[in-house]
Structures are given as structure tokens and as C-alpha cells.
Amino acid sequence: MIALDVAIKDKxxxxxxxxxxxxxxxxxxxxxxxxxxxxxxxxxxxLLNMISGLEEATEQTLLCxxxxxxGGKAFPLGYVFQQPRLMPWLTVNENIQLxxxxxxxxxxxxxLAQVGLAGKGDYYPKQLSGGMQRRxxxxxxxxxxxxxxxxxxxxxxxxxxxxxxxxxxxxxxxKSRGSTVVFVTHDLSExxxxxxxxxxxxxxxxxxxxxxxxxxxxxxxxSGSNELAWQAKLMNQYPQILSGSLCTD
Amino acid sequence: xxPVYGRLLMLIVLASTWQGIAWLVxxxxxxxxxxxxxxxxxxxxxxxxxxxxxxxxxxxxxxFIIAMILGVMIGILMGISKRLNQLSDTLLxxxxxxxxxxxxxxxxxxxxxxxxxxIMAVVINKVPTVVVMIREGARVVDExxxxxxxxxxxxxxxxxxxxxxxQLYPYIMASAxxxxxxxxxxxxxxxxxxxxxxxxxxxxxxxxxxxxAGILAYTFAFISxxxxxENLIFRPxxxxxxxxxxxxxx
Numbered sequence: 001m002i003a004l005d006v007a008i009k010d011k012x013x014x015x016x017x018x019x020x021x022x023x024x025x026x027x028x029x030x031x032x033x034x035x036x037x038x039x040x041x042x043x044x045x046x047l048l049n050m051i052s053g054l055e056e057a058t059e060q061t062l063l064c065x066x067x068x069x070x071g072g073k074a075f076p077l078g079y080v081f082q083q084p085r086l087m088p089w090l091t092v093n094e095n096i097q098l099x100x101x102x103x104x105x106x107x108x109x110x111x112l113a114q115v116g117l118a119g120k121g122d123y124y125p126k127q128l129s130g131g132m133q134r135r136x137x138x139x140x141x142x143x144x145x146x147x148x149x150x151x152x153x154x155x156x157x158x159x160x161x162x163x164x165x166x167x168x169x170x171x172x173x174x175k176s177r178g179s180t181v182v183f184v185t186h187d188l189s190e191x192x193x194x195x196x197x198x199x200x201x202x203x204x205x206x207x208x209x210x211x212x213x214x215x216x217x218x219x220x221x222x223s224g225s226n227e228l229a230w231q232a233k234l235m236n237q238y239p240q241i242l243s244g245s246l247c248t249d
Numbered sequence: 250x251x252p253v254y255g256r257l258l259m260l261i262v263l264a265s266t267w268q269g270i271a272w273l274v275x276x277x278x279x280x281x282x283x284x285x286x287x288x289x290x291x292x293x294x295x296x297x298x299x300x301x302x303x304x305x306x307x308x309x310x311x312x313f314i315i316a317m318i319l320g321v322m323i324g325i326l327m328g329i330s331k332r333l334n335q336l337s338d339t340l341l342x343x344x345x346x347x348x349x350x351x352x353x354x355x356x357x358x359x360x361x362x363x364x365x366x367x368i369m370a371v372v373i374n375k376v377p378t379v380v381v382m383i384r385e386g387a388r389v390v391d392e393x394x395x396x397x398x399x400x401x402x403x404x405x406x407x408x409x410x411x412x413x414x415x416q417l418y419p420y421i422m423a424s425a426x427x428x429x430x431x432x433x434x435x436x437x438x439x440x441x442x443x444x445x446x447x448x449x450x451x452x453x454x455x456x457x458x459x460x461x462a463g464i465l466a467y468t469f470a471f472i473s474x475x476x477x478x479e480n481l482i483f484r485p486x487x488x489x490x491x492x493x494x495x496x497x498x499x
Contacts, residue, residue: 052400072400081393081396085394085397087394089490098407098411144401
């Protein structure tokens with residue numbers, strides 16, 4: 001199981017003197033589901049890119065089980081990007097097969113069935129709807145049996161029922177595999193629904209303004225009374241927290 | 250109207266226009282289609298046309314393959330490496346603008362009137378145009394997809410053949426198409442200047458005799474071959490490359 005220690009100081013946008021992440025420091029316990037919430041432009045994607053090793057800052061310490069994380073080279077990592085990022089010239093099956101070292105027809109078949117795409121394996125991404133493509137991307141991330149999963153607003157701009165199905169699926173998959181999850185979103189109820197802990201970020205140059213454990217029993221529901229009450233309490237305490245500020249006015 | 254009929258119709262219109270003009274002009278400098286066909290049949294069955302065609306085609310094929318492989322490799326390198334691009338950009342522009350005739354003459358002078366000199370002259374003429382096209386493709390390769398390959402730790406081979414190269418296929422196709430037409434034109438000049446066989450040589454001989462029908466017969470033969478290549482090789486390849494890209498949403 002993977003535990004993460006993240007410490008980043010002064011990460012600039014590529015080719016720019018704009019600081020995107022000012023001071024970020026947090027840990028993720030093995031098997032923990034951490035949601036990161038922040039206003040748009042607060043560098044949430046940059047943060048995930050840094051954990052996955054796609055971007056670097058001059059001052060950063062990224063540890064995995066107290067050893068250098070090194071872009072997750074030592075263990076399987078799943079990353080669901082904001083866009084599905086499937087290879088258009090490969091079929092759904094081939095797209096998933098691409099990230100696997102050996103031919104794994106049964107695993108792919110099972111995964112596709114789990115994301116509700118049974119029998120869609122021979123379609124090309126462009127023949128599928130946007131929601132279906134996202135599901136393929138999620139299946140691809142799970143195909144590598146990841147010990148760490150990074151998700152970047154994976155359910156953004158999906159219709160509510162599809163998003164709900166996919167959230168259930170994600171919770172199931174994470175639970176059955178015990179993977180550690182870092183989940184970026186700007187939807188508070190989604191975070192409450194899924195996460196063990198929520199980290200709130202400020203506007204860029206961003207830092208962490210608040211961390212809180214979601215002490216509600218799982219499985220949770222989309223608009224259950226406990227969840228709504230929890231959200232109301234938080235919003236009451238910090239009305240501006242979603243726009244990246246702890247001020248009470 | 251199906252595309253096949255459309256193309257046929259275009260051919261018929263072209264042929265009848267030619268025939269019409271030939272009747273109007275009524276001169277041996279502008280032979281009618283029938284005379285050209287007669288000449289074609291003569292050269293095909295009684296002349297050296299088959300030999301010349303196969304010799305020229307072999308030259309075209311060899312130089313085409315060498316030029317494409319070299320051009321694609323150099324183009325990719327220049328597209329992904331800024332430093333290499335800065336270093337060789339000037340050289341590329343120079344080579345791109347040397348007249349084909351100059352390269353041919355220099356190759357013959359330096360290496361003699363031999364087959365390899367002929368092939369080399371054609372390759373030198375073609376490579377820069379391939380490089381320019383492939384470089385553009387390699388420059389606009391989708392970084393996002395390459396990041397997928399990086400995150401999922403794909404091997405270099407898998408990344409190259411499944412993620413990088415497919416993005417270049419349209420550029421490679423375009424340069425192959427443009428390449429074939431340019432190459433066979435240059436091959437003819439090369440043959441005319443320093444070879445004793447091939448279509449270029451035959452055309453030169455026909456020119457000495459002012460055999461316009463013969464010249465047109467050879468042109469007709471070669472264009473037919475190019476059309477066959479287009480339909481049998483390029484079009485199926487086009488379809489293969491377009492897979493997954495031009496589909497409508499389900």
C-alpha cells in the first residue's frame with residue numbers, strides 16, 4: 001500500500017514567472033481517499049501532474065512510503081486525466097491493452113463490463129459518447145492494478161445519473177483494491193460522497209487553507225441527510241471556503 | 250453519383266476535350282487519341298516500352314523508399330529537437346532550393362554516369378520536402394497523449410509506434426503522395442541526362458524524331474501506372490490511417 005508525503009514550494013507555471021503552487025504540504029495514508037478542492041486555476045491539476053512526475057518544481061519533496069516517489073516509477077500508477085486522452089487510432093480494447101505489459105483479454109473484458117461498456121471493446125473512441133470515453137479512461141487507469149490513483153475532475157461535465165454511476169463504480173473499485181486515491185474536484189458534495197479526507201486549496205498562488213476528515217459512515221449517498229448536514233455545517237463555518245478563503249464575511 | 254462514376258466521367262470529359270481540340274487543330278503536332286493509342290500499342294507490343302517502364306519504376310521505387318525513410322527520420326528528429334532544428338534549418342532551406350537539375354548534374358560529374366549517382370540525385374531532391382512536412386507533424390504532436398504514455402510507463406518502442414508515430418501518419422501519407430509524383434518527374438530528367446534506358450531515355454529518343462504520339466503514349470502509360478498505385482496502395486492506406494479518426498459519433 002502506498003502512503004504519500006507531499007511538500008512543494010514555489011512551483012511556477014511552465015515558461016512563466018507566475019507562481020501556481022506557493023506552499024503545499026500534506027500526507028496521504030495508505031489506502032486513504034483524499035479529495036482536493038479548490039477554485040479553478042488553483043493548481044490542482046499541476047499538483048497531480050507533479051505527483052505523477054509529469055511536472056517538477058525546484059523545491060519539492062515527494063515521498064512514497066518515506067522513499068522518493070520519483071513519478072511513481074516503482075509501482076503501478078493510474079491517472080484519470082481531465083480529458084479522456086484515449087488514442088483515437090486504437091479501439092477501446094487496444095487502448096486498455098496499450099498500458100498493460102502482457103495480453104490480458106479477460107481482465108479487459110471484466111473491466112469494461114464493470115464500467116458498463118460490455119461489448120464496446122471493438123469501438124473506436126470517436127464512436128463513443130464523451131461519458132463512455134471517460135469510462136474507458138477510468139477502466140484504463142484500473143487495468144494496471146494501481147496502488148496509487150490520481151483523478152482529475154473525472155466526472156466533470158457529465159450528466160448527473162452517469163456521474164453518479166461512475167462515482168459508485170470508483171468507490172467500489174477503490175474499496176476492492178485498497179488503492180490510495182488523490183481525487184481533484186470542485187464539487188463539494190462529490191468530495192463528501194467519496195473521500196475520507198478533504199483538502200481545501202486557496203486561489204493561486206495556492207496553499208492549503210483547510211483539511212478535514214469526513215467522519216461519515218460509508219457507503220454514503222449523493223444527497224443523504226447526514227451528508228447534507230455535514231456539508232451545511234462546513235459551509236456555515238467557512239462560507240467562502242469553496243472560493244479559496246477561510247474568511248467568514 | 251458514386252465517386253467511381255464521378256472519376257470516370259471526369260476522364261471521359263478530359264478525353265473528349267482532347268479529341269475535340271485534335272480535330273479542330275488537325276495537325277501532326279496535336280495527334281488525336283486514336284493515333285496516340287496506336288502508338289501506345291506499337292511501343293507496348295513491338296517496342297521497349299515494357300522494359301523502359303519497369304526500369305524507371307524500379308528507380309522510382311528505390312529512390313522513393315530511401316527518400317521516405319531518410320526524410321521521416323530526419324523530420325522527426327528536427328521536429329522534436331529544437332537544437333537540432335536550429336542547427337540544420339539553414340541547411341534544409343539551402344538543399345530545398347537547389348534546382349533539381351544542379352543536383353543531378355553534380356551527382357553525375359562527381360560519381361560518374363552510374364545507377365547509384367542517378368538514385369542519389371533523386372533522393373537528394375526529394376528528402377528535404379519530406380523533412381519539411383514530417384517536421385511540421387512532429388512539432389504539433391499531442392503532448393497530452395505522450396504524457397499518458399509517460400504516466401503509464403510505456404516502453405520507448407510502444408510509445409513510438411502506438412502513440413507518437415500514428416500522429417504522423419497523415420503527414421507521412423501527404424508527403425508520400427507528393428513524393429511519388431515529384432520523384433518520377435525527377436527520375437525522367439535523370440534518365441534523360443545520363444542513362445541509356447528508362448522512360449526518360451525513351452522520351453528523349455522520341456523527341457529526336459519529333460514523335461509526339463509516342464511521347465504522349467509513354468505519358469499515358471506512366472500516368473496509368475500512377476493511377477493504379479494510387480488506387481491499389483494509397484487509397485487503402487488512407488482508409489487504414491483514418492480508422493478511428495473520421496468516424497461519426499454513435
